[in-house]
Amino acid sequence: MSDSITNEPTSGIQEKKVPDKLVGNLPTLYCYETCPFCFKVKALLGSRGIKYSKVEVNPMKHTELQWSSWRKVPVFIDLDGTQVNDSNFILHYIDEKGDNKFPRYGVDEKQDEWMDFSNSILGKSIVAVIYSSYFTSLKALDYVTKVDNFSFSSRIINKWLGAIIMFFVGRSRAKKFPLKPRDNLKFQLDNLAKGFEGEFFGGDIPNGADFANYGILRSMQGLYGFDILESHDLVHPWYTRMQKLSGI
Numbered sequence: 001m002s003d004s005i006t007n008e009p010t011s012g013i014q015e016k017k018v019p020d021k022l023v024g025n026l027p028t029l030y031c032y033e034t035c036p037f038c039f040k041v042k043a044l045l046g047s048r049g050i051k052y053s054k055v056e057v058n059p060m061k062h063t064e065l066q067w068s069s070w071r072k073v074p075v076f077i078d079l080d081g082t083q084v085n086d087s088n089f090i091l092h093y094i095d096e097k098g099d100n101k102f103p104r105y106g107v108d109e110k111q112d113e114w115m116d117f118s119n120s121i122l123g124k125s126i127v128a129v130i131y132s133s134y135f136t137s138l139k140a141l142d143y144v145t146k147v148d149n150f151s152f153s154s155r156i157i158n159k160w161l162g163a164i165i166m167f168f169v170g171r172s173r174a175k176k177f178p179l180k181p182r183d184n185l186k187f188q189l190d191n192l193a194k195g196f197e198g199e200f201f202g203g204d205i206p207n208g209a210d211f212a213n214y215g216i217l218r219s220m221q222g223l224y225g226f227d228i229l230e231s232h233d234l235v236h237p238w239y240t241r242m243q244k245l246s247g248i
């Protein structure tokens with residue numbers, strides 16, 4: 001295998017430990033405030049009562065992640081310096097190290113499929129709605145004007161340029177589905193509800209599929225299109241249960 005292949009950034013647990021990337025001597029999550037994949041991890045950490053530090057990454061420059069070959073968020077650093085990349089891998093890592101409450105990857109096909117669904121379908125479906133116009137995109141990116149560690153110019157650029165970029169990302173995501181963005185999200189929520197086994201995907205307690213899909217939807221709260229979830233008679237009660245136990 002050539003070096004260029006072996007050096008590709010990879011999902012999951014990384015060999016090299018990076019204890020110097022911890023902040024405040026706590027497990028540390030590198031994230032964007034509104035990133036759907038980051039909300040998955042925040043929900044699990046919240047539900048397990050794990051204290052952690054957050055590093056807000058600049059979405060344009062990725063300054064805070066320059067040290068890592070994996071430049072997407074979330075990146076999780078555990079107390080011993082273990083770096084874990086990619087949201088679903090991080091969920092498994094945290095659960096396995098802690099309460100070990102949900103089946104590991106490859107053990108429960110249904111859980112694995114719904115965890116994949118969170119990325120391949122639900123994540124794209126919400127992006128198509130949230131960023132369906134320049135105005136809704138601006139609303140979603142308003143948070144960057146309030147991030148303390150960004151400079152004034154970064155805040156302005158990230159918001160106004162970021163909204164243009166995300167509007168085009170939203171359009172490209174919308175093209176992946178035959179239905180219009182709002183109708184598609186409603187349709188995907190109907191699908192999601194088919195995976196519930198009673199209270200949760202995991203039955204009486206949430207499993208990886210609950211945290212993965214809840215996190216994605218949590219990132220929409222307060223943004224354009226959240227009303228679609230609020231008016232869903234099966235998904236909304238599940239969402240409320242997840243919100244209560246994760247505290248986010």
Ligand SMILES: N[C@@H](CCC(=O)N[C@@H](CS)C(=O)NCC(=O)O)C(=O)O
Nearest residue numbers: 035036037071072073074086087088
């Ligand atoms: N499969 C990854 C996807 C992560 C992802 O795409 N994150 C976005 C932010 S929401 C990102 O970092 N994109 C690259 C960028 O912003 O440059 C995961 O589940 O963690």
